[in-house]
Amino acid sequence: MIEVKNLVKRYGNHIAVDQLSFTVDKGQILGFLGPNGAGKSTTMNIITGYISATEGTVKVNGIDVFEEPEEVKKMIGYLPEFPPLYPELTVLEYLNFVAELKKVKQSERKKMVKDIMEITKITDMKERLIKHLSKGYKQRVGLAQAIMGYPDVIILDEPTVGLDPKQITQIRDLIRELSKNHTVILSSHIMQEVSAVCDSVMIINKGKLILQDKPENLSSHFNKSGSLKLVVRGDRKAVLKALNDIEKIKKLEETESLEQGTISFTIYSNESDDAREDIFYAMSRINTPILEMQSIRMSLEDIFLKVTQDGTSLMDEEEGI
Amino acid sequence: MLAIFKKELRSYFTSMIGYVFISLFLAIIGIFFIFNNLLSRQGNFEYTITNVSFIFVLLVPLLTMRIMAEENKQKTDQLLLTSPVTAGEIVMGKFLSVFAILLTVIALISTYPLIMNLYGEVPFASSYGSIIGFILLGGSYIALGIFLSSLTDSQVVAAIITFIVFFITLFMENIAGSISTNHSTAFVFFSVIVVILCLILWNMVRNLMLTIGIGIIAEGIITAIYLYNPTLYDGAIVKVFSWLSATSRFDNFYMGIFDLADIIFYLSIIFVFLFLSTQVIKKKRWS
Structure with a gap:
């Protein structure tokens, strides 16, 4: 047409x-x-x-x-x-x-x-x-x-x-x-x-x-970042130690907790690695209940912002691969 | 084209401009008619017509100032140019709408000689001859006004430019008369004109080779004539100006001379400026 x-x-x-x-x-x-x-x-x-x-x-x-x-x-x-x-x-x-x-x-x-x-x-x-x-x-x-x-x-x-x-x-x-x-x-x-x-x-x-x-x-196109949002209830030190032992986790950021007695993290890992199971077992070993675990998907707004800021053509990249 | 024609006419009469134009036109002509014909007991309507030929300078900008400039400003040209009409049809529709208003007024004043005829002798030939000349003169001013309006997107600027240009046309002959008549001045004058025309051409086509080529050829011809026979340039500026002067042509009609050359002159003025207006519209696509 x-x-x-x-x-x-x-x-x-x-x-x-x-x-x-x-x-x-x-x-x-x-x-x-x-x-x-x-x-x-x-x-x-x-x-x-x-x-x-x-x-x-x-x-x-x-x-x-x-x-x-x-x-x-x-x-x-x-x-x-x-x-x-x-x-x-x-x-x-x-x-x-x-x-x-x-x-x-x-x-x-x-x-x-x-x-x-x-x-x-x-x-x-x-x-x-x-x-x-x-x-x-x-x-x-x-x-x-x-x-x-x-x-x-x-x-x-x-x-x-x-x-x-x-x-x-x-x-x-x-x-x-x-x-x-x-x-x-x-x-x-x-x-x-x-x-x-x-x-x-x-x-x-x-x-x-x-x-x-x-x-x-x-x-x-953008869901490969592999970041997770994690909320647990437990001792901060123990949790941090347990998480740091997991190899798949590249970076750990503590975020502000909304509920009292809970600790929140944003966890970054490699695109190919899924750290969710490791986190589950690590937390269960130290008897820390996981209240929330969610992989962070990019919203359409995020995609738009990311794409327009980078200014690179994703179409070309994909064709190249 | 008909759609644009009708829309423009309607716009003139939904705003005040149409009424203002017609009433001012009739008022000015009426005043001169009273003094030249009624009070002085003369049947020669051409006296009135000649006296009021300046009327276009005052009143035509009123009609033409917004005709293109406003489209540019309101971005309604986007509607026209993405509709299945050509630039020529757009310009023609607009020209005819203004011309129709002029014809309405002239139809009214055409009855004056007939009215006078009830009370005495009226030389119809020169009366109506001058009215025809008047129509052609008006048409030329309208075409020029439309062209000038297409160059800008502000009504006010369009009005001012139109007024200045019209004013110059009125005094074209007088201006020419004050310029030296010797041949070297004329030579310089024509050379400058060629340069200006080339600049305009370049602005329109953006083709450097073509512009320079035409410029060199034209300057060459001017120089060749100058070297061959410089006396040809004596008084040439005045000749050109009075040849171009729309108002001096008008005098022939007033004297009852119905020269085909004069009619063709006015028609070509109208054609040239309407053509230039369509070029301005088309050029917008390429800017």
Whole structure:
């Protein structure tokens, strides 16, 4: 459906997008995830034909964006970072204008505008001037604009910014609904959002693709650290001695205990070594009950932070191995 | 294109600008009409039209200042440029919407000679000739205004630049008259013009070889002519300015001369600036 190959965008010496390649299949929801300035919006602007690429190709349904922009633009609905609204028009006037601009047939126009206002829940506001709308409503009008004409591909740049939690859930449901008939690309810097909605997640930093996978698989890339959280009740000295005797434990950190009479540790071991059984036997030998033992999995946030801070491409590393 | 045309027209009349433009236009023309025709008992409507040809300098920036600049600022150009319309259609839709407002006003003032005709002799040929010239002059200013507005993303800056440029066009001939007419000044003048044009060209295409090539060829031609026959440059600046001056062309219409060359001149001015506006829009993709 969408094929992006070796996309590069340079602004002078600054590289905004660096050798980005990916494909999106029909009916998929792809999420771009990355910190601010990672190149998400730039990539979207290139796919929609708003700006050109320095190098690389983008094909939508097999048609090249740079060769036949008009054809591609017919197939794409785009909600940019700032919803492109005319403050002096009413919601209804604006959507009628967009429908006409996107070459929706006159006979279907009225119904489509009405339906889309229902879907995005802005029917109550249709007579209001856009400049009088709140941020959340503006965002929804922007979304309505992107859906207008029911294009094959819908590209949403941070669609839930400025919405309250209830609206966010509604918009997510809407996006899921849309993906039944459309291909959706959305961007976000919020991890949960992407993992809640998307079939596939791309983490981008400094214009480079760092990782692409299904949201549920993301954490598996990072679960090799082998750290454990341990809470025991017992004598501090004895426990420390017993733990220090276990060879598999590389590093021991005492953390603050929440319950009285307990001692908490964070235990680090090698990725390949599982120290849990050794700890169990060691503790049982000194008659110290283990209250909690838990391997620490990286949350999606941790992954995101780790990935974007390191700035290294994990995809390459894996291919190398 | 029709969508943009309708939307622009609607915007003019949901805000005050459309009404302000029409009422100021009619008020100014009305004042001159009263003094030139009614009070002085003259049927020559062309007197009024010539006297108010400065009106575009004052009022066209009002209509054109926001037309592109506001799209750039509100980022609504993103909607237009990612919709299945071409840059040409965008510019054309916008031009036609402003032009339609101008035509509305002119349709109203076209009835003045008819009204005067009820009470005496009116030279229709020169009256309506001057009105046609007036329309073309207005169209040229609108095209120029749209182009200047597309260069910036601030209405205020657009308004100021447009006003200054329009003002210069008004006094183009006078300015030219004050420049020395000897051939060496003209030679320097044209050389500088070529350099400026090359800089603009380079800014648009970003192709150094092409720009330098065209620059060298143009400068070469200018130098060759200068070496071959320097007298050709005598008074050339004035000629060029008055040839370019939109207002001096307008005088022909006023005198009832309906010259095809003048009509083509105005149409090409309109075409050139609308074309340049589409280039500015397209260029944004490549920046």
